[in-house]
Amino acid sequence: MLKGLLPEQGDVLELASGAGLHINYFAPHFPEIIFHPSDKDVSVFDTIKSKRGAAGNKNVADPVALDLTDSSTWPDAENGLFDAIFVINIFQVAPVSIAEGIAALGAKVLKPNGFVAIYGPFKLNGKYTTQSNADFDGELRAAGVSEWHLKDIADLEKAANKHGLISKTRFDLPANNFILQFVRA
Numbered sequence: 001m002l003k004g005l006l007p008e009q010g011d012v013l014e015l016a017s018g019a020g021l022h023i024n025y026f027a028p029h030f031p032e033i034i035f036h037p038s039d040k041d042v043s044v045f046d047t048i049k050s051k052r053g054a055a056g057n058k059n060v061a062d063p064v065a066l067d068l069t070d071s072s073t074w075p076d077a078e079n080g081l082f083d084a085i086f087v088i089n090i091f092q093v094a095p096v097s098i099a100e101g102i103a104a105l106g107a108k109v110l111k112p113n114g115f116v117a118i119y120g121p122f123k124l125n126g127k128y129t130t131q132s133n134a135d136f137d138g139e140l141r142a143a144g145v146s147e148w149h150l151k152d153i154a155d156l157e158k159a160a161n162k163h164g165l166i167s168k169t170r171f172d173l174p175a176n177n178f179i180l181q182f183v184r185a
């Protein structure tokens with residue numbers, strides 16, 4: 001999927017990288033891309049780096065502290081722009097307002113033809129797309145944390161529009177997940 005989406009070369013920023021599982025899996029498939037991991041939780045950085053070392057990924061940069069709710073932690077556009085920004089599986093466990101941060105950051109640090117790609121399970125027009133996503137939402141809600149639940153694609157689109165990004169493509173992926181691609185209006 002990403003082979004058809006990411007450019008052949010350039011700089012790609014990952015938000016909320018967590019343990020760095022995905023970025024270190026993708027990196028060898030795109031040797032001409034420099035991948036930049038980030039997270040608000042700096043305690044995950046050693047794990048990202050050890051996975052980078054184990055995989056021998058020379059095209060994964062050092063992780064940077066980036067909190068989507070705090071624009072003072074965001075990269076400075078003067079230090080270079082990104083061809084793409086991706087984020088995987090944050091919305092299940094983060095408030096929908098995090099979409100504001102993603103969109104505002106994208107508007108600030110993406111190249112003119114760059115894009116944001118958001119991966120995860122979502123509701124569409126207020127409805128579950130599958131029973132398994134409804135079940136998953138039930139499990140999340142059972143945890144009793146107010147922000148843990150499936151979010152609606154429409155709310156992400158609203159946040160994107162507010163910052164001059166528009167929805168370009170919605171890719172339907174296996175296991176009832178989506179990639180939502182946003183570009184400049």
Ligand SMILES: C[S@@+](CC[C@H](N)C(=O)[O-])C[C@H]1O[C@@H](n2cnc3c(N)ncnc32)[C@H](O)[C@@H]1O
Pocket residue numbers: 015016017018019020021022039040041044066067068069087088089090093094098
């Ligand atoms: C469920 S984990 C997903 C990690 C990784 N993307 C994955 O799919 O394995 C959510 C991650 O979001 C990060 N996160 C939560 N709130 C954040 C914020 N405001 N800014 C940046 N990262 C955040 C957490 O620290 C955590 O690493």
